[in-house]
Amino acid sequence: MIPALMPNYKRADLAFEQGEGVWLTATNGRRYLDFGAGIAVTSLGHAHPKLVKTIAEQAAKVMHVSNLYRVPQAEALAELLVQNTFADSVLFCNSGAEANEGMVKMIRRAQFENGHPERTSILCFDGAFHGRTLAMISATGNPAYQKGFGPVVEGFDHAPFNNTNTLREAITPHTAGIIVEPVQGESGIKPATREFMEGLRAVCDEYGLYLGFDEVQTGVGRTGKLFAHEWYGIRPDVISVAKGIGGGFPLGAVLATEELARHLTPGSHGTTFGGNPLACAAGVTVLEEILSPDFLEHVRTVGDAFGKMLEDVVSRSEGVFDNVRGLGLMRGLHCVPPVADVMQAVLDQGLLTVGAGDNVLRLVPPLIVTEAECREACERLLKAALSLKASAAQEKVS
Template sequence: MKGFDEIRETSGKVFFPTYNRYAAAMERGEGAYLFDTEGKRYLDFLSGIGVMNLGHAHPEIAEAICEQAKGLVHVSNLYFMPPQTELADQLVRHSSLDRVFFCNSGAEANEAAIKLARKYARETYGDNRFEIITLEDSFHGRTLATVSATGQEKVKKGFAPLLDGFTHVPAGDFGVLERAVSERTCAIMMEPILGEGGAVVLPNRYLRDVRHLCSDRDIVLIMDEIQVGMGRTGKLFAHQWAEIEPDVMTLAKALGGGLPLGAMLAKEKYAETLGAGSHGSTFGGNPVACRAGLVVMKHVTDETFLGLVLEMGDLIRARFNEMAARFGFIEEVRGRGLIVGIKLSVPCKEMVAKAFERGLLINCTQESVLRMLPPLIISEKEVEEMFKILEDIFEEV
């Protein structure tokens, strides 16, 4: 096994410089912990950015992957695959949607949703109905279409000309959104909780108003559940807190239990727009990834499991709210379930670096929001470990 210095040196020669990596090469994981090549242990409060909802090296996922890999790894979507069909059936049964399209990532799922909305509108209303409204500070992916949809200029920089037909409005302001709608609007696309945008929870009333607007105007409502779906908020999907039904929903991250797997779900009315040959994916719905996804679904549809997610999330936010009285730079505690955002009055990049040095993995969004996405299997003892590290760091500010 190569040592870290050799790994870093080789990586610097062979990779595109697209990532600012921390000084660790992760070798293995176990539950809520990661271990690097030097033997150092880290408490993972990021879960691979919302991917490892059941924790690292989950025995059921490992067993399912190994068993499937011994039989069939890949065949292509020219044929039916039992694990793929079973997972799609589970997603339909546990959602308000009717059809599933599998892909490999969140960006691909959102790309598919954009194509679906525009194709439906074009076939139903003609060529001039193509605009999609998204939110400022949103994040929908890194492809050209999803960069165009994303409401953050830093993501768009250097990639002009972007795709036409995207309008960004402030998150949570229904009046502004309503005024932005025109005869050219084909879809409204949003995350029920803005993850990269700072763990901002959209109010239930706002989501209901958007749902009514879309229903009245036959505008496709797309819910991007890529970061906050699959049990992260204490419900299977975050939009369920508002008791609404989207027309289209996108999933990825935690869906595959650590393997690349994304999905677009849609109501029958819209799904029938994408006929044979209109969209596709070579690897989408890979049987190994789908077997892992079935294990994930087993756990995140369990009400007792989801209750524990809520319990741990409430505990974490309550503690941070208590800490706000001691640390004046804590401005707001955000989130729902186990997506947690701590809005600070100071930049938090240095805090994240200190946490890494002390064996805690978190990250910084919007320059001053500490974001946490711990595994949904996190224990109270591990929560206490996180607070001990962070309180020491806060004392140094």
Template sequence: MIPPVLPTYNRAPLHFVKGEGSWLIEEDGRRFLDMGAGIAVNALGHSHPDLVAALTEQGQKLWHLSNLYEIPQQEELARRLVEATFADTVFFTNSGTESMELAVKMARKYWYESGKPEKVEIIAFDGAFHGRSSAAIAAVNTEKMVKGFGPLLPGFKQAKWGDWEALSALITDETAAVIIEPVQGEGGIRPLEPAEMKALRALCDEKGCLLILDEVQCGVGRTGKLFAHQWSSITPDIMMVAKGIGGGFPLGAVLATEEAAKGMVAGTHGSTYGGNPLGCAIGNAVIRKVADAGFLEEVARKGSLLRQKLEGLVAGNPEVFEAVRGQGLMVGLKCKLPCGELVQAAYGKELITVPAADNVVRLLPPLTISDEEIGEAVDRLDRAAKAALETTKAG
């Protein structure tokens, strides 16, 4: 018999009842060190006092308004994002998937309004993840994502990650945009080097198509910059944001230049919940904290510390791990054992990690994690690795 909750997740048998900073408390009292942060969502950890205060204060005033009216909290958050980024304008959503849908619509509408309605194709990359809507799965077009959900929406192509010559050959007069994650998350923590980002920007300019960046997972301070593309000093035309921007509250956004957004006039798009007062009050609290230069410097420093300790972990467990990759506090451990076995073994050491493609274990801790907690996490990973290896040899 089907359970009341649709069984689309393989859930771990854990029942967390409370969160404190980098820690999750199970109902039996066990304390788990959270190196997943809700898959890069809880940017400021669990129950951060600034977010609790913002939620409480706004919740006592006004939760929701239709976008038929002006929303001061939304305007404040949009202004903060515009001042801190390449963008001239922002549309607020509820999720990364919803941000993907608007990014695709915006790119196509731009070319329609520019007198080139034939430019509708979007090129994505293997290993990408842009959500689970019909457009998002068509963009990626892997068997895991699309099997049984056909027919797929037309207008998407896939390029090989890092093969810029192949990408160049795919771009035609019908190409509206290229979409890419500066650091792939679900694909196994694969970062683009600054030189590659610059080459991609130049290619899009040369070929006459827009560049869409998906910073849903790698944005909002995760790499030590407010957004990951800022390490390369390039700017996109359109950018998707979600996850960390709400610190755990469902919130997303699409940022764009005035030129790229020129087709999105009144009536062309909307969202019932997107940008409501409660969500934007929390988003403002997140951005006030994360956009601070000192905070971002600390994220970068802690990312270097984590990387250093993980390199030692890999060296000490050569039968379990192959390499470390990533940037800032978005790190992947390429495994030799099945990564799922490492995730399970980590549960046994009261540590939360996240599996990814390419046999990678993701580490996406709260940006507020302490040096001591980083050391504790790597120690628990070491014990989990040894336990997983022992189990494998025994089996």
């Protein structure tokens, strides 16, 4: 018999009943150090007092009214985002894939309204991950995600990531815009180079294209800036946001300049749940915390220290890990053994992590993590590595 939950996830036989800060307690009573954060989602950690209070108080008032009416909580969150970013206007939704869909529609609509209805194609990059809707698996371009779902959605082209030499030849008369992750997360924590990012902006300006950044995983403080594109000094036209913006409550957003946002007129796009009072109340609390004095400085300081600690882990891992990737609190360890084996060994040590492409172990703890907790995580990583090495040696002997 098939289980009540569809079998599309390969779940560990582990369930959690309580969390606090960067720790989770399983139903069997064991505590785990959480360096997965629900795949870079629980930005303020578990059971953050302010976020819990906000959600409880808002839930007791009104959770949902729909976008047929004004939503003051959405207006407040949009104002916060506009005041602290490049954007002039914000669209709220529920998830990263939905935010990316909204970004694509916005780019195409703006080109149409500006007299270029032929410009409908979006240039994406090899190794990207933009979500699992039918359009976004086409934008991602990975055959593994497309298998069995019929023809790919038209209008997505691909070029090599971090290669400025191939950019111009990838532009066609039908190109409307470019979408890129400042740090490719799912494919193995691969940051874009400054040269590449500057090249993207230059090409968009030259050809009249719109530049969109997928900041679903890199945004909301994850890399030590509010958004990762800030590290490059590049101004986007539009970005997609989700994951950490709700601190664990489902919330996504598209941030855009007026040049794009003004074309999303009534009836052109919509969502039932997006921007509802409960989600946006949570988002306001999360953003206020992240924008509070010293919060992002804490992420940068701890992230830099964590990077150095991971380099030490690599040097002492006896060849289990061979390099560290990423920035801020978005890090990856490239594994020599299969990453699935490493993840299990790390889990046995009471540390939660996330796998990524290119045989990388992803480490994305809550942004409130301390250097001491990072040090504890590294000790567990090293124990797991040496345990794997010892098991391999034992199997060789036997």
